[in-house]
Amino acid sequence: MIRALTLLSLLLAPAAALAAPELPLATVTGADGESQSYSVSIQILALMTMLTLLPSLVIMMTAFTRIIVVFAILRQALGLQQTPSNQILIGLAMFLTIFVMMPVLDRVNTEAIAPYMAETLSAEEALQAASRPVREFMLAQTREADLALFVELSGDQAQAPEEVNFFVLVPAFMTSELKTAFQMGFMIFIPFLVIDLIVASVLMSMGMMMLSPLIISLPFKIMLFVVVDGWVMIMGTLATSFGVGS
Secondary structure, eight states: OOHHHHHHHHTTTHHHHHHHEEEEEEEOOOOOOOEEEEEEEEHHHHHHHHHHHHHHHHHHSSSSSHHHHHHHHHHHTTTTTTSSSSHHHHHHHHHHHHHHHHHHHHIIIIIIIIHHHHTTSOHHHHHHHHHHHHHHHHHSSSSSHHHHHHHHHHHHSSSSSSEEEEEEEEHHHHHHHHHHHHHHHHHHHHHHHHHHHHHHHHHHHHTTTTTTTTHHHHHHHHHHHTTTTTTHHHHHHHHHHHHHHH
């Protein structure tokens, strides 16, 4: 998993940088007047730089965004401000993301990492092989209208979705993911909103206008969520929305 994500983090690294041998780093002159030059490999420098962007790449290129947004909307719909905590939601989202992305990561490992470790592929060839499963996943989840918008804005001359520049595909993918997450969040919100309306109407009819409806509706919303086995439904719906198990 770590090796796959590390190779994915290099997808944005320029090929020229990977091919360059060394970058002068510093020159140290000793007391005897002799100088020693130190350099760093461009490939290592690119790797370390891209590793700092790994969290952003996980958010931009995987299922993480849709999952965490749906979880956040669910918590808001239940009326729970801090339960489950952000750490719990992020942990759930991360492991569900790994579950959803496992077929893609398996292909990256089989087609790119394993041949590269066996020295049958160069670094550039491994990057190209690793990018194909990721691009296919992103294209499958991206709406044609969103992709067409960013292609038009960028002036990309691609004749087919598979030829779209990676920097055009990423924002289109993110836009589609946010739209899908909000659509799912809307459907989640409806039953809890109905409970809030019913409780507010009952309290108003009883003249208890000073009592907050949220205090009364919260136990009913939690009970409804538990009775219908809500976590299983949410997790299963999120997984199947990416085509897992279908």
